[in-house]
Amino acid sequence: MNVYVRPTKILDVMKRAICRARLGDLLAEVRKGGGLGDEEVRFLLGLTENEDLERLFQTARDLRQAVFGTAVFLYGFIYFSTFCRNDCRFCLFRRSNRGRRRYRKTAEEVLDAASQLAASGVHLIDLTMGEDPEILDSGTSGAEGIAELAGAVRSATSGLPIMVSPGLAGPSTLQRYARAGVEWYACYQETHHRGLFEQLRPGQSFDARWQAKLYAKRLGFLVEEGILCGVGERMEEVSESVAWMRQLDADQVRVMSFIPQPGTPMETHLVPDFRRELHILAVLRLAFPDKLIPASLDVEGLDGLKRRLEAGANVVTSLIAPDASMEGVANACLDIGNARRTTSAVLPVLRSCGLRPGRSEHFHLWMETRRRAGGCRDGARLSC
Numbered sequence: 145m146n147v148y149v150r151p152t153k154i155l156d157v158m159k160r161a162i163c164r165a166r167l168g169d170l171l172a173e174v175r176k177g178g179g180l181g182d183e184e185v186r187f188l189l190g191l192t193e194n195e196d197l198e199r200l201f202q203t204a205r206d207l208r209q210a211v212f213g214t215a216v217f218l219y220g221f222i223y224f225s226t227f228c229r230n231d232c233r234f235c236l237f238r239r240s241n242r243g244r245r246r247y248r249k250t251a252e253e254v255l256d257a258a259s260q261l262a263a264s265g266v267h268l269i270d271l272t273m274g275e276d277p278e279i280l281d282s283g284t285s286g287a288e289g290i291a292e293l294a295g296a297v298r299s300a301t302s303g304l305p306i307m308v309s310p311g312l313a314g315p316s317t318l319q320r321y322a323r324a325g326v327e328w329y330a331c332y333q334e335t336h337h338r339g340l341f342e343q344l345r346p347g348q349s350f351d352a353r354w355q356a357k358l359y360a361k362r363l364g365f366l367v368e369e370g371i372l373c374g375v376g377e378r379m380e381e382v383s384e385s386v387a388w389m390r391q392l393d394a395d396q397v398r399v400m401s402f403i404p405q406p407g408t409p410m411e412t413h414l415v416p417d418f419r420r421e422l423h424i425l426a427v428l429r430l431a432f433p434d435k436l437i438p439a440s441l442d443v444e445g446l447d448g449l450k451r452r453l454e455a456g457a458n459v460v461t462s463l464i465a466p467d468a469s470m471e472g473v474a475n476a477c478l479d480i481g482n483a484r485r486t487t488s489a490v491l492p493v494l495r496s497c498g499l500r501p502g503r504s505e506h507f508h509l510w511m512e513t514r515r516r517a518g519g520c521r522d523g524a525r526l527s528c
């Protein structure tokens with residue numbers, strides 16, 4: 145019996161076989177320690193079949209296991225001021241969202257939240273704020289105040305490492321944070337496509353934001369870089385972001401799905417495709433096998449944690465003290481009051497993935513190794 149098969153169908157089958165074979169070779173190469181070039185990153189980001197994505201996730205998990213074992217690090221999140229002078233189109237806390245209730249916590253409230261987080265076993269405290277004019281416009285004392293707060297948080301938490309996420313920071317401000325012993329500077333570009341950046345962060349300078357991170361690296365900070373997905377970016381642009389992250393030599397890299405916010409210009413934007421975030425996260429793991437990659441509780445809450453760990457994340461961020469009345473960013477309230485953004489809520493999920501919180505010595509050793517790789521030692525931080 146003659147069966148007619150459309151030539152295009154044959155072509156599809158052949159293309160699929162070639163793609164599968166190329167993926168197999170590439171994943172085998174990566175497992176052997178071969179790096180990813182730009183072309184390979186593009187190829188991986190172009191995968192569409194579920195079966196291929198599952199192989200990608202498996203490889204991401206295996207690489208994480210090879211470098212970090214079963215250790216996952218936990219970050220406590222303190223959003224201490226939600227006032228902001230900027231007007232990022234994606235953000236609930238943008239200046240123009242006048243209906244939004246804001247808060248600015250006292251040092252005492254911050255220390256109390258930090259102590260609770262430390263007692264729960266987090267590895268780091270992330271001090272985050274909007275670009276609050278009241279804090280920043282008080283001249284040198286603004287940055288000094290944040291530096292002092294960081295020092296006080298360290299003392300109150302028996303020396304936990306501190307990340308600051310204060311938005312754009314100039315050289316003298318970064319120097320102040322460095323002098324206060326702050327280890328991490330987080331500042332996400334969101335996209336490395338200048339046109340999209342201008343849409344997302346109107347009135348802000350792409351170059352100034354990027355330069356702040358380069359300067360922070362030179363001062364010896366560990367730096368986190370991040371992108372948003374679901375904001376109109378193409379995979380081509382995501383692959384360019386991977387190259388920029390590499391150029392920065394970022395110590396921690398993240399992707400977060402954009403969550404539409406009421407009262408903002410992007411509130412009616414399409415609902416997020418979380419699969420896309422997981423896909424990008426896994427590619428980040430292959431591109432940066434020895435770096436930290438967060439699974440943020442801020443995006444889908446506790447329910448989304450397992451998926452992100454299974455895509456290769458090795459940090460859980462946005463743990464929030466449940467009764468400190470502090471907010472998240474992408475989801476201001478989700479899973480906070482019900483104590484699902486806590487260590488005790490996260491632990492069973494880690495266990496279900498065969499993971500566990502890393503020892504704090506492991507985290508410190510990793511940070512020290514990265515700092516040395518950056519060429520800066522503690523004592524030499526300000527002179528390099």
Ligand code: SAM
Nearest residue numbers: 234235273274309310311332401402403473474
């Ligand atoms: N104000 C500082 C800044 O913008 O750098 C620090 C705040 S940091 C918590 C803000 C980050 O949260 C943004 O860089 C963005 O990546 C993320 N974010 C803000 N709004 C979001 C949203 N609606 N959905 C997902 N991520 C969001």
Ligand code: MD0
Nearest residue numbers: 309330440442461462473
């Ligand atoms: C998070 N909500 O980790 C936090 C925030 C800022 N350094 C981090 C985006 O998801």
Ligand code: SF4
Nearest residue numbers: 228230232235238274
């Ligand atoms: Fe302000 Fe940061 Fe929100 Fe932009 S993302 S509006 S800088 S808090």
